[in-house]
Amino acid sequence: MRSKSSPDKSKRKKLSKSLFLASFVPLVRYKITNYSQNEKSQPTPKILHLCDRLIYRLGILLTKKGDKDSVKMSEYFEKTSKARHEQLMMKALEQAHLAKTKNEVPVGAVLVDCDTGELIAEGHNQPVANNDPTAHAEIVVLRRAAQIRENYRLPRTAIYVTLESCTMCIGAMQHARVDSLIFGAKETKAGALVSHLRLADEPFYNHHVSVLGGILEKQCATLLTEFFREKRK
Numbered sequence: 241m242r243s244k245s246s247p248d249k250s251k252r253k254k255l256s257k258s259l260f261l262a263s264f265v266p267l268v269r270y271k272i273t274n275y276s277q278n279e280k281s282q283p284t285p286k287i288l289h290l291c292d293r294l295i296y297r298l299g300i301l302l303t304k305k306g307d308k309d310s311v312k313m314s315e316y317f318e319k320t321s322k323a324r325h326e327q328l329m330m331k332a333l334e335q336a337h338l339a340k341t342k343n344e345v346p347v348g349a350v351l352v353d354c355d356t357g358e359l360i361a362e363g364h365n366q367p368v369a370n371n372d373p374t375a376h377a378e379i380v381v382l383r384r385a386a387q388i389r390e391n392y393r394l395p396r397t398a399i400y401v402t403l404e405s406c407t408m409c410i411g412a413m414q415h416a417r418v419d420s421l422i423f424g425a426k427e428t429k430a431g432a433l434v435s436h437l438r439l440a441d442e443p444f445y446n447h448h449v450s451v452l453g454g455i456l457e458k459q460c461a462t463l464l465t466e467f468f469r470e471k472r473k
Contacts, residue, residue, distance in 0.1 A: 314354075314398075314419055314450030316420045316450070317420065317450065317452055325422060325452070326455060326456055328350060328352060328359075328422070329402070329456045331348075331350045332348040332349050332362075332377075332400045332401060332402050333424075334348065335348025335362050335363060335364040335377065336364060336365075336402045336463055337463070338364050339364035339365045340467055342366075342368070344366060344367070345467065346365070346463050347364065347377045347403045348362070348363070348364040348377050348401070348402050349362070349363055349364070349378050349380070349381045349401040349402070351394070351397050351418075352397065352398050352399075353397060354396045354397060354419050354420065360388060360394075361382075361388060362384075363377055363380035363381040363384060364377050364380065365377050365380075366380055374408065376405075376406065376408065377401055377402075378399060378405055378413065379408070382394065382412055382416050382418075392415075392416065393417045394418055395418075395419065396419055397418050398418070398420035398421070399413065399420070399422070400455070401422070401424070402423070402424040402425065402456075402460040402464075403424060403425050403427050403464065404425065404432075404433050404434065404435060404453065405421065405427075406427070406431070406432055407430075410433065410440065410449070413449050414447050414448075414449060417447055418449055419449070420449065420450045420452070421433070421450070421452070422451075422452045422453070423451075423455070424453075424455055424460030424461070425461035425464065426457075433453065434451075
């Protein structure tokens, strides 16, 4: 009778595979770059980007803390219905539409209390109006909420934003101790939650923001697409 492999043995196998890939992928990247330099040709950016992404993901996997399963899912997600998520995202979309009327990139956000459901603050992109490169919708909302609560820490709060957040905004949420982040459309150029990076999963943070994406994704994406299409006319 074939004996079942122990959990420890299975873990060792997975670790060995990960270690092998962690050694192999950087070597492949080095060889591609070195070959291109010798042949005086440019390596395909997509290949190098793929290698870099693999190296990044392997680094997270090997730390174990960065694995998807290790990031605790927010209890707020468990108790909040899809209809409620969509209702709050609609409020964020209203802010995004307001940004569009001011010739700002149409991104909106709202912050709510996880326990009571109270709407604490709302806002939209304002870099142009404020001459402030940091005035993304998320930052505007965090600032307003901090003033309202008279505290730069905002625990037990959830932020809804129409577009996947950038590195700056995620960092601000970590510092503010925001509990949950819900976004609409993916930011394919600079998204730092799922599109290019997974900063919410990084093990070096002493606080982790739980993430949920794709709420009213089509409406959020369409608003942005139409805005930039009009800009190109």
